[in-house]
Amino acid sequence: MRIDEFGLPSLVRLSNFAGRSSAFLARVDHDTWTRITATVREAGGRLISLWGAEEAPGISAISAAYALKDGILWLQLPVGEGHGDSDGYPDISVVFPCATRMQRAVYELVGLRAIGAEDTRPWLNHGNWPAEYRPLQKLSSGTERSQSQEADYPFVHVVGDGVHEIAVGPIHAGVIEPGHFRFSVVGEKVLRLEERLGYAHRGIERLFERVLALDGHHIAGRIAGDTTVAFTWAYCMAVERAFDIQIPPRAQWLRALLLERERTANHLGDLGALGNDAGFAYGLARFSRLKEDWLRLNDRFFGHRYLMDRIVPGGVAKDIDARSVTAMLTQCDQIDAQVRVMQRIYDDQSGLQDRFAGAGILSAEVAEHLGVCGLVGRASGRKTDVRVDHPYAPYHEVQVQMVSDERADVAARVAVRFGEIYESIRLIRALLADLPGGEIVSRIEHTGSPSRGVGWIEGWRGDVFVALETGASGTISRCHCHDPSWQNWPALEHAIIGNIVPDFPLINKSFNLNYAGHDL
Structure with a gap:
């Protein structure tokens, strides 16, 4: 329809x-x-x-x-x-x-x-x-200040013979963001999990109202450090649509290059962390080194390890030359070969597969019901990807081959990550091979009238959305940013049911959702 x-x-x-x-x-x-x-x-x-x-x-x-x-x-x-x-x-x-x-x-x-x-x-x-x-x-x-009036939160209680609760967080042993997880268990088997988040609310949506629309990309890029490219691109797309600005073709292709490099970096890190959470420290060591090499090349040619502030309204802030292209293509060959070796090791390691297979199942029916998106949804057979379903430039020319899996467990989410690394590397090669010439940024002048625009980008977790409303003088009257974790956090509560409590860190990492990024 x-x-x-x-x-x-x-x-x-x-x-x-x-x-x-x-x-x-x-x-x-x-x-x-x-x-x-x-x-x-x-x-x-x-x-x-x-x-x-x-x-x-x-x-x-x-x-x-x-x-x-x-x-x-x-x-x-x-x-x-x-x-x-x-x-x-x-x-x-x-x-x-x-x-x-x-x-x-x-x-x-x-x-x-x-x-x-x-x-x-x-x-x-x-x-x-x-x-x-x-x-x-x-x-x-x-900016108002008030004294804390925190009260007990009415968690849903599960009752029955042998049922007890385990409270985890919001402060955790590792260096991770704050979130509270309330488990209702019998022995070690989880009957129910209820999350309480919102501890990292930073007032970002109000901060947007204090800057001009042409400067808001600096805030958008700091919503989530591991998704800075996707959020910045979505914001800049909203600005460009609000002001009816066309960006140069070269800038469109460079933006996609940055996005696929961000996707690859995060998947490399996650694959190492998933191996570590399953007791396979060798995986963490190898993937950490691969990710570090990837980030160092980001810094070398784009000026920032995590590519922050590289996308700007009207285009991009940094161009690349022939030497950069050669180095990135060489790195793609090296990373591709080494990741394939690691995938064979992961697939053959019985201890890993024993932990991955059948853990944290999120059925296709539950994923559909909850509107799960991104790689978590694709690992449960829910095939949604904005780059494929609603391809924005240059993805309507460099067509994405969607990676999915039907198993719906941790093993499936690991497999999707491997597949998406290979696909991102293929896309990077294609983008570099056909990179258009010309300018990398268009001049933007505000017309003076209030306007609206939206941005929609497939980040590495799922689709990132920005709705922007501007005032008469280029100010921001409302900017709403949305992280896909809003849809996917409730799904984690379902995926843990029937598993044992010690498997929660592994299942949680296989989702790897954003805490602060959806607590704006």
Whole structure:
């Protein structure tokens, strides 16, 4: 079903991405909001993100972005004076369960409540601000201070003979981000896991309002250090669509080069960590060295190990020359050969396979129900990849061969990582072989009128989304960034059921989700 077939009279095309996808915006009423939500589900679409904003005193809007066959449908529902319920909107978690936590965050940040929602517990507010305070409302500066009022969180309790709870976190033994995991177990077998996150909320969405749209990419690139390319590209795409700017072809190809290098670096690191979590320290040592070599070449030719600030509005900040191309192609040959050797070792190592196979199964049905995306979804047979389904430049020319697996366990998620390294290396070779000439950045001048734009990029975890609304003088009135971990964290709770507690670190690492990146 195409977006223009939904019968939305207010439908406006926001942009054509440079590629084969579009974005549309529609202002709707409560009934249409509910009808479209159900229709999107029936049409095989999925929820990308849900967020809220205060548009004027007494008037706010709840927004939802849906992925459909021909692009993004951004729905806006006004809420407030003269717009139905004064502070609420129809719950969509009954149709898209992954919206549950997003709706809880919207209420705490903006004050908009989901009418009829079953789970209304706090998500971001751990007692760090008063219950009536709303950080994203216009009257709030975002700099207010208050005393902690933390209260006990109402976890769901499992009862029965021999059932007990194990609390893990939010502070962990390793150098990782904070998150609390409450296990209900019998012996060592897990009956239920419930997560509590939100400890790393940094007020990033409010920080965007303090800078000009042409400077916001610096903030976007620091949402998640391991996904800096994807977030920056998505943000810059939103700016370019809002200001109707076309970037040079060479810049498009260089952006894809940076994205595939980011994807490869993260997969190399994860494969080592997964080996280590299964007691195979040799894997950690080998993959750590491969990742370090990869990052050093980033620094050598792009000026930053993790490629931060390399993408800018209008293009890229750093070009490459023939010497760089030769060195990267040589490295691709070396890394490809060594990773294939390591895959044979992993496949033949009985201790690893005993830990990987059958652990942390996330069935295709559960993945579909929860809207799981990215590599976790592809390892459960859910074949979604923005580079393939909605190819933006240059991916409509350099076609991606999607990597997937049907086994749905840790072994499948390991196999997808190996496959995606090989595919990224193939793409890097193709990008370097046909890299266009010309400029690497376009000049951008703000036209002076308020505008909107969206960015949508397939990061290494899954699709990263940015919705941008600008003011009359190039300021940012609202910038919402979405990490795929919103969809995938609830799936981890299902994947651990029936496993033993000592397998949780391995299963958790096979997902490797973002803590701070979705606690904006």
